[in-house]
Amino acid sequence: MVGVLGLARDHVLAQGAAREGAREAAIGGDAARASAAARAALPRGRRARVTVATAGPDRVRVSVELPARLPFGVRPPAVRATAVAAREPGPPSIPVPP
Secondary structure, three states: OHHHHHHHHHHHHHHHHHHHHHHHHHOOOOHHHHHHHHHHOOOOOOOOEEEEEEEEOOEEEEEEEEEOOOOOOOOOOEEEEEEEEEOOOOOOOOOOOO
């Protein structure tokens, strides 16, 4: 039961991170800003793979994949979540230097 709760928690984390990344990309952020927003939505120190891609002429898709943390030495499965958002009209935001 503890493993199921841990898996559900990690899935919720991945969903929230994907939504934050899609929201940032939709308001005009570039791929680096969207990826940074998705990573910022995760707890500090969590490894994650974030992918930002176009999903149509005015849409952006952000996918987040992170290894679930399970107790008892169980091999962690990958938890994946994807969010798609429509790009907002208007001037793009100013890119942030790395």
